[in-house]
Amino acid sequence: MAEPHSTAIGAATGAIAALPAMFLGAHVDALILGLMASIFISIWLPSVDDRAKAFSAVCLSSLLAGYGAPIAAAYAATQLPTVATQADQARLFLAVLIGIVSPALVPTLIGKLTKRAEGL
Numbered sequence: 001m002a003e004p005h006s007t008a009i010g011a012a013t014g015a016i017a018a019l020p021a022m023f024l025g026a027h028v029d030a031l032i033l034g035l036m037a038s039i040f041i042s043i044w045l046p047s048v049d050d051r052a053k054a055f056s057a058v059c060l061s062s063l064l065a066g067y068g069a070p071i072a073a074a075y076a077a078t079q080l081p082t083v084a085t086q087a088d089q090a091r092l093f094l095a096v097l098i099g100i101v102s103p104a105l106v107p108t109l110i111g112k113l114t115k116r117a118e119g120l
Contacts, residue, residue, distance in 0.1 A: 026066030030095035034065020037099030047107055061102035069095035 038061030042048045048057050073091035077084040 026063070027070055027091070027095075028066075030069040030091060031062055031066030033092055033095040034069065034099035034102075035062040037065070037096045038062060038103050041100050042103050045103055048103060057103040057106075060106060061099045064102050065095040065098040068098055072098070 035058065038058045042054050042057045042061075045057075048054050069091050072094045073083070073087050076090055076094070077087045083090045
């Protein structure tokens, strides 16, 4: 397991690097919630063991939450009538969920795609 300080430094650097996305149309509240969730989860993940991995995990998770949560909430509102009445709360919940899941899911998907590409 990585030293918590180096992971936290990488996560904080990633947080600073992801902030300009709010000027590019990302929902600021979803961006910040995804950012905070990814920072907290990146500290505990064994796969995030250095500053570069923490930086990329936090940046990517924050961007996915900022841009993906409104889309996911709109889709959920069309599928579930109860979500349609509380779409704003659903968007914030989905931003946190994306921020928690992304640092673990994205490296797994990249590894599987790499193995599949090597098999071609």
